[in-house]
Amino acid sequence: MAKGITRERIVAAALDLLNDKGMDALTVRALASRLGVGAPALYWHVRNKQELLDEMSTFVMRRVTAALSEIAAGAGWRDGVAAYARVLRSEYLLHRDGARIFSGTRFSDPGVVKAKEPWLGRLTAAGFSLAEADDAIDLVTAFVVGFVIEEQERSQSAGADPGRYSLAERDAWLGEGADLVKAAGHLRDDGDRRFERQLGVVLDGLAARLR
Amino acid sequence: MAKGITRERIVAAALDLLNDKGMDALTVRALASRLGVGAPALYWHVRNKQELLDEMSTFVMRRVTAALSEIAAGAGWRDGVAAYARVLRSEYLLHRDGARIFSGTRFSDPGVVKAKEPWLGRLTAAGFSLAEADDAIDLVTAFVVGFVIEEQERSQSAGADPGRYSLAERDAWLGEGADLVKAAGHLRDDGDRRFERQLGVVLDGLAARLR
DNA sequence: ACCTGAACACCGTTCAAGT
DNA sequence: ACCTGAACACCGTTCAAGT
Numbered sequence: 100m101a102k103g104i105t106r107e108r109i110v111a112a113a114l115d116l117l118n119d120k121g122m123d124a125l126t127v128r129a130l131a132s133r134l135g136v137g138a139p140a141l142y143w144h145v146r147n148k149q150e151l152l153d154e155m156s157t158f159v160m161r162r163v164t165a166a167l168s169e170i171a172a173g174a175g176w177r178d179g180v181a182a183y184a185r186v187l188r189s190e191y192l193l194h195r196d197g198a199r200i201f202s203g204t205r206f207s208d209p210g211v212v213k214a215k216e217p218w219l220g221r222l223t224a225a226g227f228s229l230a231e232a233d234d235a236i237d238l239v240t241a242f243v244v245g246f247v248i249e250e251q252e253r254s255q256s257a258g259a260d261p262g263r264y265s266l267a268e269r270d271a272w273l274g275e276g277a278d279l280v281k282a283a284g285h286l287r288d289d290g291d292r293r294f295e296r297q298l299g300v301v302l303d304g305l306a307a308r309l310r
Numbered sequence: 311m312a313k314g315i316t317r318e319r320i321v322a323a324a325l326d327l328l329n330d331k332g333m334d335a336l337t338v339r340a341l342a343s344r345l346g347v348g349a350p351a352l353y354w355h356v357r358n359k360q361e362l363l364d365e366m367s368t369f370v371m372r373r374v375t376a377a378l379s380e381i382a383a384g385a386g387w388r389d390g391v392a393a394y395a396r397v398l399r400s401e402y403l404l405h406r407d408g409a410r411i412f413s414g415t416r417f418s419d420p421g422v423v424k425a426k427e428p429w430l431g432r433l434t435a436a437g438f439s440l441a442e443a444d445d446a447i448d449l450v451t452a453f454v455v456g457f458v459i460e461e462q463e464r465s466q467s468a469g470a471d472p473g474r475y476s477l478a479e480r481d482a483w484l485g486e487g488a489d490l491v492k493a494a495g496h497l498r499d500d501g502d503r504r505f506e507r508q509l510g511v512v513l514d515g516l517a518a519r520l521r
Numbered sequence: 522a523c524c525t526g527a528a529c530a531c532c533g534t535t536c537a538a539g540t
Numbered sequence: 541a542c543c544t545g546a547a548c549a550c551c552g553t554t555c556a557a558g559t
Binding site (some may be wrong): 104136137139140143144 | 541542543544545
């Protein structure tokens with residue numbers, strides 16, 4: 100019953116395995132056994148493990164572009180860019196270590212790269228030059244990637260080593276001085292709010308380019 | 311002559327090996343042989359490979375904080391934050407896949423975290439609230455991490471697969487349509503200039519918070 | 522205290538052979 | 541066309557034993 104392995108089923112199972120067991124446990128052998136086949140069977144459908152990882156990240160990015168094509172048809176540039184940032188973050192957050200694994204990989208699907216087209220159109224229509232529009236998309240993408248990498252690392256090592264991020268232990272670990280660092284740690288609120296505030300700063304910076 | 315392995319020598323050799331051969335070739339065995347010892351010898355000085363990676367990233371971040379303590383004593387907040395962003399980027403660029411490997415890791419040295427203290431002081435003195443100052447540092451860090459991950463991935467896969475990033479091949483790969491994406495690709499200039507422009511946008515966004 | 526030799530339980534990948 | 545079985549050249553890590 101497990102036969103009839105396809106490229107899509109392999110990618111889907113790989114994403115499941117990643118979420119279940121984490122990056123280190125995402126091995127060709129474990130993936131194959133989850134699909135009910137031997138490890139060499141996968142090499143009929145996929146050139147090597149790197150191609151599998153590329154395919155996984157292409158899958159995630161296709162979901163991002165699909166989610167975006169439904170939104171933001173008539174919205175202003177600011178709301179549109181904000182929606183892009185939120186969708187990218189939430190898709191990364193769906194997968195363990197998503198930002199680290201899926202960022203900075205080459206897409207096997209031209210459609211994912213082409214998805215930039217309407218955004219460039221919207222931004223230039225709003226008054227940005229083409230170069231500014233391209234910079235804007237790259238900047239927002241870079242911000243989301245960096246933000247979520249830190250966010251996921253934090254939540255993961257909090258799970259593995261609870262107390263490492265408790266405020267009291269952190270204060271003790273920091274030792275003498277560093278009062279502002281400690282105070283800032285106590286002010287720190289949840290990821291959603293911090294994301295929205297920092298995204299707002301980026302959008303304000305982009306808005307400043309329109310004058 | 312190769313004896314007298316220390317933690318520092320191991321970390322230095324690991325960074326060398328990373329630059330020479332890349333992430334996949336950074337194995338405990340290869341590192342040991344470069345130091346003229348057997349692989350198990352390293353486990354006397356380091357708990358496991360993860361601890362070695364943490365130590366490497368702490369080393370890199372110590373260089374960042376050291377470089378910063380020499381600059382930016384009397385500079386304004388904007389120049390100071392810009393200097394931080396540039397130093398962080400250039401230290402990441404010194405190591406192959408530096409941004410991906412060294413971002414989002416836990417520091418073994420409280421001193422690295424404490425280095426935020428003078429920055430929080432400078433930003434609050436300039437009129438930011440403590441929460442805004444903390445956000446500002448995180449935002450700039452996230453931007454640099456995301457930017458350099460993309461930058462290093464691009465330069466690495468350009469080295470491995472030349473032509474993959476040639477404009478003509480890329481245009482052909484994109485196929486029909488996507489005229490703005492293609493035009494933006496042709497406008498794209500070098501990393502330094504793109505970094506400075508995007509950093510400027512972030513700084514403008516932060517400046518908007520001062521009113 | 523510091524390192525070696527040998528071993529354990531794994532990896533990704535290849536390839537002849539089966540159906 | 542699709543998959544198995546067996547094998548190759550590796551991994552990270554442990555541990556008794558040496559000095």
